[in-house]
Amino acid sequence: MDLAYSPEYAAFRDEVRAFLDSHRDLAPPPMQRGKPSEQAKAWQQLLIEHGYAARTIPKEYGGYGAEPDILKSHIIAEEFGKARIRPGHDGDNRLVPTLLELGTEEQKRTYIPPTIRGEMTWCQGYSEPGSGSDLASLSTKAEVDGDDFVINGQKIWTSGAQYADMIFCLVRTEPDAPKHQGISYLLFPMDTPGIEVRPLVTMTGEATFNETFFTDVRVPTSQIVGRRGEGWFVANATLKHERGGLGDPNQAESRFHQIVEMMREETLDGEPLLSQATYRDRLVALQGQMLAMKFNGMRVLTHNVRDEEPGLPRWIVKLNGCELNHRMAEMAIDILGELGVLYPSKGFGGHRDEDVPYLRDAGFWQQRYMMDLGLIIGGGTAQIQKNMIGERALGLPKEPKVADPRFGGGAA
Amino acid sequence: MDLAYSPEYAAFRDEVRAFLDSHRDLAPPPMQRGKPSEQAKAWQQLLIEHGYAARTIPKEYGGYGAEPDILKSHIIAEEFGKARIRPGHDGDNRLVPTLLELGTEEQKRTYIPPTIRGEMTWCQGYSEPGSGSDLASLSTKAEVDGDDFVINGQKIWTSGAQYADMIFCLVRTEPDAPKHQGISYLLFPMDTPGIEVRPLVTMTGEATFNETFFTDVRVPTSQIVGRRGEGWFVANATLKHERGGLGDPNQAESRFHQIVEMMREETLDGEPLLSQATYRDRLVALQGQMLAMKFNGMRVLTHNVRDEEPGLPRWIVKLNGCELNHRMAEMAIDILGELGVLYPSKGFGGHRDEDVPYLRDAGFWQQRYMMDLGLIIGGGTAQIQKNMIGERALGLPKEPKVADPRFGGGAA
């Protein structure tokens, strides 16, 4: 155990901090929806030049071209987070690694540079209304007609589809093959005729997602990544590189401290909430869970740095982290009592941004309470997460499968 | 809603109370293991005469011969419970109803009268080490040899086997039939040669159960109830009559009040435990659950009285009741702090009844903590209970079954 950073990394951290200090004025606001602004693009370009974005993407595709160094990447993320300054991006964290691994040279040169510069934005066309947990059962079909695929079907949860330039999309090209073997991975512009994007309002009242409909959308057959029928494996090839993501313990820690502050400041009958033993006990219990996940995250990081497979400590991050966030939102709402239910309309019925007196943190806790439940469900429901932990990490056998008559070759 | 009892039942309750007042000296101690004492048999006889035991069993088989009246039966149970006086019994609550429904006239006349008088005691031979939740997969076999079945195999959880006169036992008589159709229901004496009973110590340290081994045990083929191969249905025929049992809310209520008393009397640093807000909050939360189950029990009783199927309110009693009891034991242990772990050895390694200073309630709470976990597991694990609630009460479909190659005709 050595929780200090070696001089090399300490120096690197200083360098990042110094950069942030001297350039913070150039950074765009933390979260912005829609197409990147000119400021955002300039910021991203600056970050790439310094190696704080697109860090390991080769120079010939517009990246910084550094050797992978997980600890440095972690330091960059941590310092941008602490400074609350908008971090850079690596294009799209699914698309770009996929292209790097399996794209043609032409695809790499065409798509990666504008993507990492933020000049070309993407949305992901994976999920469908009929295929949630069972993603491989997707049914959007692409039939060959001359040199084109003709696409018909529907995708859901296509966030950013309303302003994306391009989509990377899984479609069924071989309907008679076993279900995992009939899928292809296509790239095409969102302004191709026949695409309709409809906003998908969620329980929070926001429309951050969309439904995307395809009617006779024609895409040249050359727009495929990998081979026909191999799209499932193309889409999953880069999954093993995915790190962090949902359940980030740093987020949980920062929310926890927000709750502590709230319990100091908010009063009930003039007494600060922190003086209530029952709330305090619940707070400390949550702190214990939060700390355990924080330290678990440090353990995962160490494994990653050593290029070891972290195993169980990584498998549990999403399940535990999302649950913990949800529990913290519950607690925040509870201690706020009646004030905890205040919420702006967020666009239901066309109302927006109405004035809500006494609203705390702009309704953050109710929004998180719902969003975190959405995250418990999304990206692999808690039930699917438990299957994966049981099967992949603990080695328990899979359930006997039921054959799917819609596809050839059984369910395997 | 009318929580009062009608004059007829109020009078009946008075009658029961008067009986208990005037006869309490004759009652044996509340719980006794082993063969019934002479006192216990005399007490049972007295209760039968007054209609407080074997109440609805026909007179010709030695019972009191009353019409079924669930409210009266409930009043009897309630009053005996409140007075903490040993109640009567109906013989064996599985065997006797089964004989009444499916036994031959000779079986009824032979077995029911001595059984309800306590002169003939029984143990149940259903479970096997290899067939827990999946009871129908039992493999103790009975092969016909002349006029006898020859039985080989092993039963487990045979409580009382060490002193029982008789056993009612499920055995596999048709090994090639589908698994539910190859079972027979036999009655035979426990002193039949080839039966060995070994005590089964549980985590509490007590040996209230046994393992029972059969080696070439010969039983006349006439000792069957119902027909060969129909034993599964014989054993289940009377399940629909079973009421109450595990998860009894009255028990939970009485334990709850014990905990409240403890929290008044026990101190930590001189302060009564009831003055700790965190414990108090947990106590009240448990009380809410306990009361909900108590009132649910009143609702079930009303359905039973009206001869309506109670449905969901009854399906959940075991699952919720056992869990609630377990949670209450947890709470009792927690509030007692270090004192909560004191426990007599109860027979592990031959030690017994050693002096344990500061022991509370003779180790009741630890014992219940373990026993209640045993009850969560036993009599249909919590997992099986949830399957049943999901499938039978909520109408969700069964899991696809996997065929069992050991038996003919698949798993259905």
Place this chain on the structure above:
Amino acid sequence: MEFALNEEQRMLQESVRGYLEASCPLDRVRAAADAGDTRPADLWEGLVDLGVHAILVPEEYGGVGLGHLEAALVAECLGGAVAPVPYVGSSVMAPVALALAGSDAQKDAWLPRIARGETVFGVGVTEQIGSRESGGVAAAGGTLTGKAMFVLDGADADMLLIADRDGALHIARAADADVKRLPTIDRTRSTSEVSLEATAAEVLPGSTGSRAAVLATIDAGRTMLAADTLGAAQNMLDQAIAYAKERRQFNRVIGSFQAVKHLCAEMAAALEPCRSLVWYAAHASRAIPDEARLMACHAKAHLSEVGRFVARTATEVHGGMGFTDLLGLHYWFKRIGLDRQLLGAPEIVREEAATVQGWV
């Protein structure tokens, strides 16, 4: 001994449920919520026709003089339908307080109008449970001054029933006060901030000297919020079961997966005893007065906890669809969320239950 609804109670519930199924489907709820309308005239009148507001008004004042159990059955139906109408404040707490503590003149004036649905009362007692944001109202010389927070049904009210700092209850005209809607997650009911500045008010004479009247009023409100949650949670469970029987993944309906089946079973096991608890609490309010306060606390606290569990779990069973606005499941989710926080979140109510039993 009969722990069950009688025929009249079942018929009442059937008629209210039937009316709401016909007149208040999800589209209607959505339209009202989108419009910010928490007292649509048609629904209000329909419920007037069913006699819903007359339940707790004594017969001599033009009501039907039924009990809290009947009112709870209605509350359950309203929660089940996420009906966008005033009820807990206007049609339960107000008539309960008036009948208990009003002068004859006050009863004559207001109870018949409540029963006929002509007057809607907003009820402000939050500060009796706990004050935040300097909430609290002082009475002096026939006037009220101060701020009452989270006044139930406040934005829909013609009249206000407000507790002062000592727990005495006062009637004031809504038009004389500054009533500001406090928008919450639940768009089907209104809660308001009421600011009073030497506002003319008339005290309920029976509510002074002791807190009995205001506490009984709060008890009634808590039991009704519990019943509302019961109805909403039952509806979510029913929707989840129906969805689990229909939705297919991995070539099976998802309800055949043990994980989903067990989630449904756990919801049912948690929720079913709640029904008995709500019935008992409502029944006790008149029949077993010694237990009335305690049972109202338990019903409120326990239903809040179970309601939260069911709201979350039923949403999970629906997968991504549960998270969207498409199925509208969130209307029930948020209804349960509001019920939980009004008139005391669980920890607060449990501490009151402990106090009632002399444990504090």
Place this chain on the structure above:
Amino acid sequence: MEFALNEEQRMLQESVRGYLEASCPLDRVRAAADAGDTRPADLWEGLVDLGVHAILVPEEYGGVGLGHLEAALVAECLGGAVAPVPYVGSSVMAPVALALAGSDAQKDAWLPRIARGETVFGVGVTEQIGSRESGGVAAAGGTLTGKAMFVLDGADADMLLIADRDGALHIARAADADVKRLPTIDRTRSTSEVSLEATAAEVLPGSTGSRAAVLATIDAGRTMLAADTLGAAQNMLDQAIAYAKERRQFNRVIGSFQAVKHLCAEMAAALEPCRSLVWYAAHASRAIPDEARLMACHAKAHLSEVGRFVARTATEVHGGMGFTDLLGLHYWFKRIGLDRQLLGAPEIVREEAATVQGWV
């Protein structure tokens, strides 16, 4: 930045684990527990040979001068093997207290003997956390009078280390006191009641004037109990997984049922982060002194809760077999049960954690 065990730590853990697997199988545990023997000579000596008792003894006193993390790794192994030997009191809390607060003479006298396994200390600090049954010891003129409850490793002790009411720590000879074993559910370790009547005792000079020494001693004990629970719970989970892969019902191994699989996954998800928490708490005790107390509290409280959950759930996965004595699973169940209650059950420890942070 390296949040991981180093090579030496892994080797230490491997050697202790390997020794216990070979020398302390379940039969051995059972025999010792049945005999009421919580310090079997062979196991004690075997652990002496491995240097286990020398870990926290500084090198100048014949120890190896390692840290709390190494001790926690040993505690984890002992919990995993339900090893019937003194440890948390004798080999952790005693040397920690002596090294911190002992005089040179006391250190010279006792630390080498602890390191060599020649002297076993019982440690009585329970009343510093909370007193029941009039527990508490007063010091006067080189003597102690009173009663110390739940003295760790007390029945196996040659010497006693007892906190007086002010938190000062005193050494006394076990033979001079009345040491009475307090039998608990866990037969693998001893806790005792120690009655003192003007018993000769020698104060640790560094333990007077402030409670720092006794608190650091308690912190060390709590972290070790957490590590013990970690080891025991991990072992129960491993047993449950192995059983779920082997036991067949309905013609499938039960681990292929989603319900059983999810129970195992939930245990793993709850337990795995506990390892990092225990490591951090043990590491912090020297490396990050500002956080040491808080992290010891968190490790103790959180492991107690997760330990209870795993103990119960792993037993459930074993079905009826888990409830019997046949598999001996209950030895781990009870070990976790004792760990939970010693040195403060969770609510008490969490309140201390709040106090440490200035929240009370």
